[in-house]
Amino acid sequence: QVQLVESGGGVVQPGRSLRLSCAASGFTFSNYAMHWVRQAPGKGLEWVAIISYDGSNKHYADSVKGRFTISRDNSKNTVHVQTNSLRAEDTAVYYCARDRGSGRVWAAFADYWGQGTLVTISS
Amino acid sequence: EIVMTQSPASLSVSPGERATLSCRASQSVSSDLAWYQQKPGQAPRLLIYGASTRATGIPARFSGSGSGTEFTLTISSLQSEDFAVYSCQQYNNWPLTFGPGTKVDIK
Numbered sequence: 363q364v365q366l367v368e369s370g371g372g373v374v375q376p377g378r379s380l381r382l383s384c385a386a387s388g389f390t391f392s393n394y395a396m397h398w399v400r401q402a403p404g405k406g407l408e409w410v411a412i413i414s415y416d417g418s419n420k421h422y423a424d425s426v427k428g429r430f431t432i433s434r435d436n437s438k439n440t441v442h443v444q445t446n447s448l449r450a451e452d453t454a455v456y457y458c459a460r461d462r463g464s465g466r467v468w469a470a471f472a473d474y475w476g477q478g479t480l481v482t483i484s485s
Numbered sequence: 486e487i488v489m490t491q492s493p494a495s496l497s498v499s500p501g502e503r504a505t506l507s508c509r510a511s512q513s514v515s516s517d518l519a520w521y522q523q524k525p526g527q528a529p530r531l532l533i534y535g536a537s538t539r540a541t542g543i544p545a546r547f548s549g550s551g552s553g554t555e556f557t558l559t560i561s562s563l564q565s566e567d568f569a570v571y572s573c574q575q576y577n578n579w580p581l582t583f584g585p586g587t588k589v590d591i592k
Contacts, residue, residue, distance in 0.1 A: 412581070
């Protein structure tokens, strides 16, 4: 069965960096685009970024563009997001999710989600 | 950026009753609209995509409709496990955007 397990969250000071990772299993990882979506405490979902199946194409939310970088390692079935210049408003649970599409055609919505990793920005 | 709004913000419904949730886009998203269900402490679950296609394993009591800027999620007869937050997401334009959610709780 599809499993997505996020890691790397924690408490970090404003302005610092954090690298979040997501380990995937139960499907052919290299065939699927992957998303990061976040949810601030008590708030709604906010899409963060997507990376294509081969890593050649990426899109970002305006709120993180220039600060966050999504990447993937298909040899290790992992997707990452490097988060830099963190701000208080980046405090959230970060979810990794699999895109519903396959191969070159991404669907741009997610069918499987991990349980999330909590990032807290605090001095 | 396409702004998604949802109404009502919360809805109290008795088990067995029908619930109708609305989602509106600030510009047309065609039928590129997904609905998710989220329970406290859990990850979201895909319910509907393409505005009206149920995802794998989703019961028939969930149905979606609409196109352009106006969308509806209907739960025909609420079961105890359906009390949750429901969010819509457009995937017609980058960046992808979610609505703020509608909380459905027990009346």
